[in-house]
Amino acid sequence: MSQKTKTIEVKESIVESVVELNDIQTNVSNTEPEMIILLDEGKALKLSPKTQSHVFYQLGEDDEGKRHIRMSGNEGGGLHTKIWIELDTIFSLLEKQSDKSFKSTVFKPVFKSGSSNNCGFLAAILRSKELGLMVQSEQSIFVHKVSKDYNDNKQRLLISTSFASA
Known part of the structure; x- marks a missing residue:
């Protein structure tokens, strides 16, 4: 596996992790009572x-x-x-x-x-x-x-x- 391929895989993994964290943060903020x-x-x-x-x-x-x-x-x-x-x-x-x-x-x-x-x-x-x-x-x-x-x-x-x- 080339260095460029490894870098792309790592970047994709980071992007997926950020998306998952954003989903979690959105869900957390939705659990707080509205009023x-x-x-x-x-x-x-x-x-x-x-x-x-x-x-x-x-x-x-x-x-x-x-x-x-x-x-x-x-x-x-x-x-x-x-x-x-x-x-x-x-x-x-x-x-x-x-x-x-x-x-x-x-x-x-x-x-x-x-x-x-x-x-x-x-x-x-x-x-x-x-x-x-x-x-x-x-x-x-x-x-x-x-x-x-x-x-x-x-x-x-x-x-x-x-x-x-x-």
Whole structure:
């Protein structure tokens, strides 16, 4: 096989991969709810001890009554994705971690693409006093555990229209 033939095959393979990725990205963007009713907003201190800045988030509900959360902004630096994430998806991931410590990367499956800050920012939100779904592990400030109040806080998020903890 000549060098020219190999180059053409590689280019065709790259083009096919790009087309497949574009199809995936199109499908991902179509899975986000068309309309979300905003229920409440909040802020959480970022995980890094080097900063006192916050990441902002919103709680919303779609037309089927499913609850969603998204990062809506942040103080200081750091890009992030502003997609709505169904709370049931987050609950499912957390419940698989129930008795063990874990890193923020456990949330990678909820983000199809985007910033490397997404997982850490989401973890900060879920560890916030208002949500209380996770707590810091004894191992490190960047390692988490499911909160002992997880079930109560989960139910509150599913039925309440406010983040304010009870």
